[in-house]
Amino acid sequence: MSFEVAAEAYDRFMGRFSAPLSPRLCDLAGLGAGSGRRALDVGCGPGQLTVELVRRLGADHVVAVDPSAPFVAAARDRLPGVDVRQAPGEALPFDDGTVDAALAQLVVSFFRDPVGGLREMARVTRPGGVVAVSTWDLAGDRAPHSSFWRVLRRLHPDVDDESGMPGAGDGRLPALLDEAGLGEVAQHELHVTRDFDGFDDWWGTYQLGVGPPGDAVRRLDDAARTQLREACRAELGDGPLTIAAVAWAATGTVAG
Structure with a gap:
């Protein structure tokens, strides 16, 4: 999975969508x-949600x-004073009951063990505290990059378009929180909209090698990449673009 990229690449590709989700x-x-x-x-990434928490x-x-x-x-440079550590969500380097709330924005789908990661989040959260997570609605074709996957599926029907990823659909996050032992589980729907100057501005973000879309573009040869670009252009047009997206969020309470 291509997240070993420059922070600026992530900011340009997904940060512009994840930033407005953070306050919510x-x-x-x-x-x-x-x-x-x-x-x-x-799964703080370069720190979009961390900035809002600070x-x-x-x-x-x-x-x-x-x-x-x-x-x-990048998160350490941007947020001096915050204790930022390199660790996976399934092995958090904190004692039990360390925090009042544990949040994971657009991350659960990428846990190697989603239920295990959520249990770790619950472990480090005090009794009565909250675990809050979100994922894009990839299964509902309402993610920021759903138009990209829709065109790529037409050209390459066997592509893995992320729609089957853990949590990435209606009811999937609450089911994971239930399995992880959280109580008072509730689901929420979050909407964001972002503008692009034009098609080239939008397409350029897919050349940065970020996440599964970046992996998909990288695997194409030059001819297939050009074919995809022009098929996306036909779908979206050349003018200024407004991309609307929906994220599912879920919250649960840690048992006392």
Whole structure:
């Protein structure tokens, strides 16, 4: 999976969509400004959600982890004072009950063991605390990159388009939280919209090698890549683009 990329590449490809999700996930976790609570950002990437947590809680009340060394380095540079560690979600380097809330934005689908990762998030959260997670609605064809996958499926029907990834559909996140032992599980639907200057601005983000779409483009030869680009152009047009996307979010409470 291509997340060993420059932070700037992630920012351009997905950060512009994940940034507006961050306040909403914090709200769902009950993390109001000045609440004095301590929060963990799991799979923090370059720090889009971490920035919002720091804005609300202060750097000394936020910890974060990510398995990608470039992302950890970027988050540390951007957020001095935050304890950012390199670690996978399934093996969090914190003691039991360390935080009041554990959040994972657009990450659960990429856990090697989603239920195990959620159990780890619950372990490091105090009893009565909240675990809050989100994923794009890839199964519902409403993710930021759904138009890309839709065109690629027409050209290459056997492509893995992420729609079967854990959590990436209606009801899937709550089922994972239930299996992980969380209580009071609830599902939420979050909407975001982002603008692009034109097709080339949009297409350029898929050349950055980020995530499964970046992997898919990299595997194509030059002719197939050109074919995909022009098929996407025919689908989206050349003018300024507005891309709407939907994320599923779910929250659960840690048992006392």
